[in-house]
Each structure stands twice: as C-alpha cells, then as structure tokens.
Amino acid sequence: MQQQKKPSKITVLGAGAWGTAVAISLASRHDVLLWGRNPAQMAETEGARENLHYLPGHPLPASLKVSADFEAALGHVMDALDDEAPLLILACPVAGLRPLLGQLQGRKIPNVVWLCKGFEAGTGLLPHQVVAEVLGNEVAGAALSGPSFAQEVARALPCALTVASTSGALRERVVAAAHGNNLRVYACDDMVGVEVGGAVKNVMAIATGTADGLGLGLNARAALITRGLAEITRLGVTLGAQPGTFMGLAGMGDLILTCTGDLSRNRRVGLALAQGKQLDAIVAELGHVAEGVPCAKSVRALARRLGVDMPITEAVAAVLFDGVDATEMAQQLLARDPRDELA
Ligand SMILES: NC(=O)C1=CN([C@@H]2O[C@H](COP(=O)(O)OP(=O)(O)OC[C@H]3O[C@@H](n4cnc5c(N)ncnc54)[C@H](O)[C@@H]3O)[C@@H](O)[C@H]2O)C=CC1
Numbered sequence: 001m002q003q004q005k006k007p008s009k010i011t012v013l014g015a016g017a018w019g020t021a022v023a024i025s026l027a028s029r030h031d032v033l034l035w036g037r038n039p040a041q042m043a044e045t046e047g048a049r050e051n052l053h054y055l056p057g058h059p060l061p062a063s064l065k066v067s068a069d070f071e072a073a074l075g076h077v078m079d080a081l082d083d084e085a086p087l088l089i090l091a092c093p094v095a096g097l098r099p100l101l102g103q104l105q106g107r108k109i110p111n112v113v114w115l116c117k118g119f120e121a122g123t124g125l126l127p128h129q130v131v132a133e134v135l136g137n138e139v140a141g142a143a144l145s146g147p148s149f150a151q152e153v154a155r156a157l158p159c160a161l162t163v164a165s166t167s168g169a170l171r172e173r174v175v176a177a178a179h180g181n182n183l184r185v186y187a188c189d190d191m192v193g194v195e196v197g198g199a200v201k202n203v204m205a206i207a208t209g210t211a212d213g214l215g216l217g218l219n220a221r222a223a224l225i226t227r228g229l230a231e232i233t234r235l236g237v238t239l240g241a242q243p244g245t246f247m248g249l250a251g252m253g254d255l256i257l258t259c260t261g262d263l264s265r266n267r268r269v270g271l272a273l274a275q276g277k278q279l280d281a282i283v284a285e286l287g288h289v290a291e292g293v294p295c296a297k298s299v300r301a302l303a304r305r306l307g308v309d310m311p312i313t314e315a316v317a318a319v320l321f322d323g324v325d326a327t328e329m330a331q332q333l334l335a336r337d338p339r340d341e342l343a
C-alpha cells in the first residue's frame with residue numbers, strides 16, 4: 001500500500017473532539033472541510049480558529065475550512081467525485097449516526113468512513129449495519145478505529161489506527177490518505193471485530209475506572225483488562241468476528257488505552273461511580289454521555305439474547321442502571337465460581 005502524495009478533498013461531518021482532531025491531522029496534507037451542525041458553535045470555532053467547546057487548546061491549521069452549511073460541506077467533496085477519490089468522514093457519536101446518514105440518503109456521495117464506537121441503542125446494531133440499513137450497499141464504507149485520544153492526535157503525537165472495510169479498494173484509499181505524519185494506519189477486513197472491540201472497550205473502561213476509584217489496586221486493573229478482553233472476544237466471535245482482531249489495535253490496543261488513560265471519558269465515568277455519584281450527576285458534570293454508558297445497556301441485552309457470558313458488562317450495567325453499589329458489585333464479581341481461563 002502506498003502513502004498518498006496528492007492532496008484529496010475530505011469533508012468531516014461532526015465537529016466534536018474527535019472530528020476536529022482528525023480534521024486538524026488530515027489538513028496538514030489534504031484539502032479538508034470540518035462541518036458542525038451548530039451554527040453558533042461553528043462561528044465561534046471559525047472566529048477563534050479553535051474548537052473552544054470540544055477541543056480547546058488546539059488551534060486549527062490555516063488551511064482547514066470550517067462550516068455549518070451542510071450543502072457546502074457536501075459540495076466540497078462532490079466537486080471532486082469524478083476526477084479524484086474524495087472521502088466523507090462521519091464523526092458523530094453512535095446515537096447521531098442514523099440521523100446524519102438520513103441527511104445523506106438518496107444523494108450521490110463518495111465513500112464514507114465512520115469514527116463512532118458503540119452499538120446503536122434500541123436496535124443493537126453495529127455502525128456498519130446502520131450504514132447498510134440507511135444507505136444500502138452501493139456506497140462503500142469503512143470504520144476507522146483504534147487507540148486514539150483526540151487531544152494527542154490534534155498535537156500530532158504518534159498514533160496507530162485500523163481501518164476496516166470489506167472493500168479492499170476503500171481500505172487502500174483510506175490508508176493512502178491518512179497514513180503519514182505520525183499517524184500509522186493498518187488495514188483489515190473484519191468490520192465486526194473492529195467495531196465490537198471499539199464499542200465494548202468503553203464498557204471495560206468504566207469498569208476499570210470504577211475499580212481504580214475504589215482503590216482496588218493495579219492487580220485488579222490488569223485482571224479486569226484481561227478478563228474484559230476475553231469477554232469482548234467471546235461476544236465478537238459469536239457475532240462473526242475473527243478472534244485475532246481482538247489482539248490488534250481496535251481490540252487490545254484501544255482497551256489498554258481507554259482503561260488506563262485518564263483522558264478517557266469512559267474511565268472518568270467509572271472514577272465518578274466509585275465516588276458514589278449517580279449517572280445523572282456524572283453526565284451533568286462531564287457535559288456529555290460517554291459512549292460506554294448506552295453501550296453497556298445494549299451489550300447486556302445482546303449478550304443475554306445470544307447467551308454470551310459477560311459478567312463485567314453485567315456488573316457495569318447493574319451499577320449504571322439498577323442502582324447497585326459499586327463496592328458490592330466488585331465483591332459479587334470476585335465471588336463468582338472458578339472457571340477455566342480459556343473457556
Ligand atoms: N474523543 C476521542 O478521543 C475519540 C472519540 N471516538 C468516537 O468518536 C465518536 C464521536 O466522539 P467525540 O467527537 O469525542 O464526541 P463529542 O461529544 O466531542 O462530539 C460529538 C459531536 O457530534 C455531533 N453530533 C451529534 N449528533 C449529530 C448528528 N445527528 N448530526 C451531526 N452531528 C452530530 C455533536 O454536535 C458534536 O459536535 C464517538 O463514538 C467516540 O467514541 C473515537 C476515537 C477517539
């Protein structure tokens with residue numbers, strides 16, 4: 001696979017922390033437009049040349065275009081449809097994916113790449129399944145995932161990601177466009193594995209944050225990460241993923257980052273739960289819902305339906321939604337019957 005020399009037209013739809021960081025990173029080599037749905041916020045971002053609300057402290061490069069005009073954002077890539085290979089990057093949370101895709105429905109659009117991590121609430125679908133439901137199978141799609149805190153990518157610190165798509169041409173295209181300048185992009189065809197890894201690691205980060213907040217120690221943290229990986233793998237393989245994917249960047253890589261890195265919003269939810277705070281208060285304090293919260297509910301429902309044993313997810317969901325005390329839940333996890341490690 002070749003690193004691309006020629007700049008591409010790229011539109012990033014969604015101007016939160018991650019969309020802004022990805023746009024900043026790609027703007028050093030491409031013609032990038034960052035679109036956000038809130039006109040006042042985008043005007044503020046343009047005025048300050050910084051996303052003060054979602055990614056403060058990271059100036060936008062001069063070449064990065066900013067807009068709240070959806071037609072202009074699509075026009076940016078549509079103009080390049082015939083002679084270049086533009087990219088449309090969807091950078092909203094999972095909850096926003098279907099509504100955002102709805103705005104693209106029935107339109108001629110280029111290849112889409114999504115960045116969200118989770119299962120859709122209610123349907124229990126993975127992002128690629130939501131994309132297929134709304135856009136059909138004619139538009140090639142890819143999931144870009146892996147261990148990547150927005151704040152570090154915006155600073156151009158080294159980072160490795162995985163792009164997953166069933167289209168080999170799109171995989172090559174995303175690698176060619178994004179690989180470079182301290183960003184290493186690996187490719188694989190296991191969309192289910194990459195998306196399950198990215199989704200469920202957020203639940204494990206809540207668990208690890210809770211254990212750390214309760215002062216249960218580094219041994220407990222390592223145990224949770226390792227048994228969390230076993231749990232993620234069991235669910236993923238049941239859903240058709242390749243087991244090896246969970247040893248990669250979108251599996252173990254992102255799990256380690258999010259469970260141990262204090263930049264993680266999901267880990268911070270766990271730390272707050274350990275202080276006995278209720279979910280409503282935590283959401284108000286953090287200013288948003290970390291993806292692991294709705295994901296814990298979706299994964300618990302899915303695991304029960306499929307008969308997959310996911311005790312850590314059950315524990316996180318019980319603390320989040322059933323009012324169970326975090327200390328009591330940790331004791332219940334430890335009191336489980338012994339089992340074979342690889343079962
Ligand atoms: N922040 C990070 O370091 C990383 C985040 N991610 C994932 O990327 C996704 C987005 O995360 P963040 O940008 O951090 O979230 P954020 O909370 O910082 O921003 C979310 C943005 O999406 C927009 N949005 C929501 N619904 C929308 C809709 N229907 N149409 C258009 N825009 C919509 C919001 O207005 C907001 O600008 C999540 O799934 C997250 O797990 C992945 C890797 C790193």
Ligand SMILES: O=C(CO)COP(=O)(O)O
Pocket residue numbers: 117146147148149202205254257258263264265266267290291
């Ligand atoms: O997905 C992420 C890093 O890869 C970001 O994690 P948080 O949403 O927990 O901050």
